[in-house]
């Protein structure tokens with residue numbers, strides 16, 4: 369009876385249980401007026417269930433845009449379509465003719481009685497023609513270190529202002545640093561930007577990287593109307609590897625010094641080795657030392673001068 373309440377709690381599917389059923393890409397992006405595709409996978413057993421694509425910051429009150437009928441037939445509503453593949457246990461959502469307003473939080477969901485399994489997908493809509501500007505897509509730098517991103521552009525855009533912008537939604541991204549339309553380098557705090565109008569490349573540098581710098585950024589070219597740009601996903605790795613190389617170089621002499629006959633000692637942790645040497649020390653003090661002293665005493669007693677025993681010492685039985 370006392371076990372029942374916790375058991376019931378285990379039976380009520382938690383959010384982690386529900387999100388394990390279905391897996392999505394986490395985020396997706398497409399260019400303005402273009403399209404994007406999202407694929408969500410699901411666990412065996414969920415094939416005949418209805419799958420849907422839902423829009424809204426919160427899952428519990430999101431708006432279903434399109435849903436399957438439990439078959440593999442494609443269903444299309446306006447600019448959004450969905451198709452389930454029950455062999456590969458994956459459903460595909462396509463959003464066409466994207467507008468900036470489509471940038472939002474969406475959910476891949478599976479309908480059932482009770483709480484629906486779901487997974488979040490953040491959708492970003494990039495600037496229109498990405499043919500004008502190309503970037504590395506992603507960049508990575510070490511914590512405390514720096515990273516450099518270079519974006520290229522096609523002829524005709526040399527004199528335009530270039531800028532570096534932060535935020536997953538480019539239409540409301542925060543401009544961090546921008547050129548004046550010249551080749552002059554512009555610095556702002558830990559950031560700098562420089563346009564090379566001969567090679568048609570502009571370069572951004574971020575210094576003294578912090579973990580919080582990890583985000584989606586944009587290489588942008590300013591123009592009348594909608595600006596051109598490409599997203600750059602920035603990740604910040606752990607600090608330099610100088611400290612981590614020390615243990616590896618340190619273990620080399622240890623393994624060469626320790627003979628192969630005692631592999632357990634070399635594979636022990638430093639604490640283990642310290643414990644082992646303290647055990648050895650205790651053995652030395654309490655076992656080996658008394659044994660050694662008693663042996664020494666025995667040797668001295670046997671080799672004692674014979675004349676010294678006269679006058680009180682007990683007669684030696686060995687000599688009799």
Ligand SMILES: *[C@@H]1O[C@H](CO)[C@@H](O)[C@H](O)[C@H]1NC(C)=O
Pocket residue numbers: 440453454455456
């Ligand atoms: C489902 O996926 C499998 C494997 O990727 C593929 O061979 C099959 O043609 C797909 N079915 C449909 C209806 O698209």
Ligand SMILES: *[C@@H]1O[C@H](CO)[C@@H](O)[C@H](O)[C@H]1NC(C)=O
Pocket residue numbers: 465
């Ligand atoms: C895309 O959307 C725009 C504006 O809503 C519309 O004028 C255009 O016809 C649409 N294009 C397609 C291919 O649906």
Ligand SMILES: *[C@@H]1O[C@H](CO)[C@@H](O)[C@H](O)[C@H]1NC(C)=O
Pocket residue numbers: 551564565566567
């Ligand atoms: C621009 O790039 C070209 C070719 O890489 C190089 O020769 C030139 O020095 C650069 N200009 C500036 C101002 O850095």
